[in-house]
Amino acid sequence: MSLKFFNTLTHRLEEFHPLDPAGKRVGIYTCGPTVYDFAHIGNFRAFTFEDLARRYLACKGYDVVHVMNITDVEDKIIRKVRETREPLQQLTGRYTAAFLDDCRALNLLPPHHVPRATDHIPEMLALIGALMDKGVAYQAPDKSVYFSIAKFARYGQLKKIDADQMRPGERVKLDEYEKESLGDFALWKAWDEADGDIGWDSPWGRGRPGWHIECSAMSMKYLGESFDLHCGGEDLVFPHHEDEIAQSEAATGKQFARVWLHCAYLLVNGQKMSKRSGNFFTLRDLFAKGYTGRELRYTLIAEHYRRQLNFTFEGVDAARASLARIDEFLMKLQDIAKHATPADANAVRPLTTESVIELTQQNALTSRVKTAFEKALDDDLNISSALGALFDFIRDTNKVLSEGVLLSSPRAAMEILDTWRRFDTVLGFGMPQAQEAPADIAALADLRLAARKAKDFKRADQIRDELKAKGWVIEDTPKGPKLKKL
Numbered sequence: 183m184s185l186k187f188f189n190t191l192t193h194r195l196e197e198f199h200p201l202d203p204a205g206k207r208v209g210i211y212t213c214g215p216t217v218y219d220f221a222h223i224g225n226f227r228a229f230t231f232e233d234l235a236r237r238y239l240a241c242k243g244y245d246v247v248h249v250m251n252i253t254d255v256e257d258k259i260i261r262k263v264r265e266t267r268e269p270l271q272q273l274t275g276r277y278t279a280a281f282l283d284d285c286r287a288l289n290l291l292p293p294h295h296v297p298r299a300t301d302h303i304p305e306m307l308a309l310i311g312a313l314m315d316k317g318v319a320y321q322a323p324d325k326s327v328y329f330s331i332a333k334f335a336r337y338g339q340l341k342k343i344d345a346d347q348m349r350p351g352e353r354v355k356l357d358e359y360e361k362e363s364l365g366d367f368a369l370w371k372a373w374d375e376a377d378g379d380i381g382w383d384s385p386w387g388r389g390r391p392g393w394h395i396e397c398s399a400m401s402m403k404y405l406g407e408s409f410d411l412h413c414g415g416e417d418l419v420f421p422h423h424e425d426e427i428a429q430s431e432a433a434t435g436k437q438f439a440r441v442w443l444h445c446a447y448l449l450v451n452g453q454k455m456s457k458r459s460g461n462f463f464t465l466r467d468l469f470a471k472g473y474t475g476r477e478l479r480y481t482l483i484a485e486h487y488r489r490q491l492n493f494t495f496e497g498v499d500a501a502r503a504s505l506a507r508i509d510e511f512l513m514k515l516q517d518i519a520k521h522a523t524p525a526d527a528n529a530v531r532p533l534t535t536e537s538v539i540e541l542t543q544q545n546a547l548t549s550r551v552k553t554a555f556e557k558a559l560d561d562d563l564n565i566s567s568a569l570g571a572l573f574d575f576i577r578d579t580n581k582v583l584s585e586g587v588l589l590s591s592p593r594a595a596m597e598i599l600d601t602w603r604r605f606d607t608v609l610g611f612g613m614p615q616a617q618e619a620p621a622d623i624a625a626l627a628d629l630r631l632a633a634r635k636a637k638d639f640k641r642a643d644q645i646r647d648e649l650k651a652k653g654w655v656i657e658d659t660p661k662g663p664k665l666k667k668l
């Protein structure tokens with residue numbers, strides 16, 4: 183089966199082939215956070231979809247090299263430094279650490295390289311120098327260096343731009359701007375008083391880099407002048423990614439990133455998230471409401487990345503219920519697999535006719551879900567369809583389990599768990615960990631069992647309540663009572 187992505191550059195669904203002639207290595211660059219505040223859930227939707235893309239490529243057998251930058255000098259950061267008087271490095275260091283903590287809570291795989299912009303000023307200066315040498319950049323009377331969009335004929339590859347909208351020669355110094363102010367953009371911003379003590383020396387005087395040049399310099403340093411995938415939220419298409427393409431391709435004469443993936447906005451209760459509307463959430467806000475990173479990962483990942491995700495608390499509750507269903511299923515299998523003997527593991531134990539029939543049925547289900555999972559994700563990471571296939575599989579396997587024989591077939595349970603572990607390398611939800619009850623809790627459970635045997639149900643119920651108060655519930659199963667952490 184072949185993997186297809188919707189490429190923003192060509193506006194179509196395309197079969198994915200790595201640039202590597204051996205077809206093995208895949209380079210991905212994802213625009214990282216601007217570290218002046220805690221990242222919000224809209225930001226994390228993009229990071230989570232990028233993690234899914236990376237994990238799926240690895241699952242398909244590619245050697246993925248993932249680079250995510252940290253933007254630690256930029257207009258918004260400078261503004262915050264000015265407002266708070268906190269030194270730049272202290273401020274960005276604090277928010278970088280918080281961001282990486284949040285990524286861990288969402289089980290995002292750490293990128294192979296996490297370059298910081300302020301550690302790559304020489305690379306940026308070299309790139310600006312190359313653009314000056316080619317005559318596509320110039321120093322304006324305000325001493326800043328600008329990219330001349332009129333000198334780059336292919337400007338407007340991601341975002342279709344009418345030539346009459348372009349205002350070559352008009353300059354925009356801001357890192358973020360609207361299409362209406364489509365003019366020459368800043369590569370190097372000359373120092374002014376508002377920058378305080380933030381600045382680096384350059385052949386064009388003291389100043390700081392523009393945001394766009396940061397990503398061009400860092401992506402090409404770690405992935406080469408041309409690489410496979412560049413990802414981000416759709417808010418980055420213009421001007422950030424458009425300008426990255428212009429600078430990089432004008433400097434190297436080569437195609438920059440071959441495939442561009444952009445994820446759609448996240449809405450909260452159907453509205454654009456904003457601090458003013460009171461519907462703005464960081465991950466930390468949601469942890470404080472009792473949600474876990476795992477539940478939020480599920481919520482952020484479960485909708486196809488090119489569809490708008492409407493974040494609601496009902497949605498997170500539904501994610502919690504879905505995960506509970508998965509966990510219950512896997513714990514049931516773990517329980518059966520626990521009784522496996524070495525012969526089961528090596529698959530040499532003779533099987534009865536009944537279990538052969540049931541295993542054949544189960545094998546057919548397992549092979550069907552493997553195909554459906556891969557087919558869905560091959561189709562531009564259609565995760566909603568992949569999850570649908572997994573829940574069908576859970577339903578059908580539960581039916582086989584309820585019919586009996588599989589309950590005593592540890593080998594089959596182990597095989598299903600192995601298949602699920604492979605799915606989970608992509609999903610990143612984690613396998614449920616059976617929690618062993620501590621000795622005092624186990625002793626109480628034994629007392630309750632003894633009370634029940636003695637038909638002292640009042641005492642048994644008291645002990646059950648006592649266990650509940652300590653955070654444990656007892657479930658009476660055909661195999662005897664089982665303790666579960668609340």
Ligand SMILES: [Zn+2]
Binds near residue numbers: 212213214422
């Ligand atoms: Zn970027």
